[in-house]
Amino acid sequence: MSFLANLPQRGVISLTGADRVGFLNGLVSNDAALAAPGRAVWAALLTPQGRYLCDFFIHADAGALLLEAPREALAGLLARLRRFKLRAAVELADISERCHVYAGWGGAALGAGGGILSVAPDPRLPEAGLRVLSEAPLSANATAGEYAAHRIALGLPDGPPDLEAEKTLLLEAGFDELHGIAWNKGCYMGQELTARTKYRGLVKQRLIPVLCGGEAPAPGTPVMADGVEVGRVGSHAGGMALAMLRVDALGKALLAGATTLRPMPPGWLRLPA
Numbered sequence: 001m002s003f004l005a006n007l008p009q010r011g012v013i014s015l016t017g018a019d020r021v022g023f024l025n026g027l028v029s030n031d032a033a034l035a036a037p038g039r040a041v042w043a044a045l046l047t048p049q050g051r052y053l054c055d056f057f058i059h060a061d062a063g064a065l066l067l068e069a070p071r072e073a074l075a076g077l078l079a080r081l082r083r084f085k086l087r088a089a090v091e092l093a094d095i096s097e098r099c100h101v102y103a104g105w106g107g108a109a110l111g112a113g114g115g116i117l118s119v120a121p122d123p124r125l126p127e128a129g130l131r132v133l134s135e136a137p138l139s140a141n142a143t144a145g146e147y148a149a150h151r152i153a154l155g156l157p158d159g160p161p162d163l164e165a166e167k168t169l170l171l172e173a174g175f176d177e178l179h180g181i182a183w184n185k186g187c188y189m190g191q192e193l194t195a196r197t198k199y200r201g202l203v204k205q206r207l208i209p210v211l212c213g214g215e216a217p218a219p220g221t222p223v224m225a226d227g228v229e230v231g232r233v234g235s236h237a238g239g240m241a242l243a244m245l246r247v248d249a250l251g252k253a254l255l256a257g258a259t260t261l262r263p264m265p266p267g268w269l270r271l272p273a
Contacts, residue, residue, distance in 0.1 A: 003142035011096030040120035050193025059118035107130030149238030161219035162234035213260035
């Protein structure tokens with residue numbers, strides 16, 4: 001069965017102008033030039049020190065790049081992009097009030113037309129489904145919570161609380177395996193630490209789905225093993241949660257509050273032997 005869910009917690013920033021691709025490419029982790037009708041790109045904006053600030057899908061419409069991101073992050077993202085604009089031929093606008101965001105999965109198929117601006121496979125995993133932007137409301141048959149359960153089971157983050165601003169490293173959150181980094185596109189803000197983390201193998205914690213043996217803990221709840229804090233809980237839905245966990249704690253008994261957690265690493269996740 002196919003599903004389509006409206007994601008009201010997501011919003012959209014429009015980038016127009018002749019320099020939009022080059023401008024964005026100098027700032028984000030992936031290659032904005034790869035975005036095209038029917039093809040979205042997943043990328044992140046980092047601090048100069050290489051820590052996560054915001055992640056988003058880059059969609060391409062006629063004459064525009066459309067950044068689909070958590071609504072709560074839009075104001076900060078827009079302000080940062082405007083700070084770097086300088087003399088670039090780029091116009092930036094929050095178009096969330098006239099652009100609806102949807103996710104489709106389970107074999108969902110959606111054609112162009114009827115106010116649809118973009119339909120593209122989620123670039124992270126084929127199983128993730130589709131990302132859809134539409135100027136007109138679409139007929140949804142699933143909820144945002146049901147999509148969250150689908151996403152979490154696959155190990156896919158959705159911004160905060162899964163990723164912590166100015167703390168999370170991209171490789172901790174699967175951006176390498178999930179096609180969120182272009183290693184050969186040239187310089188971008190935070191590139192040095194990201195590259196060093198990969199080539200020196202410095203990843204000591206990973207974002208991993210966990211099965212909750214009881215009520216799912218609130219986001220931010222510390223995860224304990226043998227009385228030592230080894231991670232924290234992120235988003236949760238359907239009896240599962242995402243948790244940022246120290247790799248060396250995965251074989252131990254994990255507890256978040258009164259709830260036991262059992263790591264369920266997805267097949268795409270590369271862990272040290």
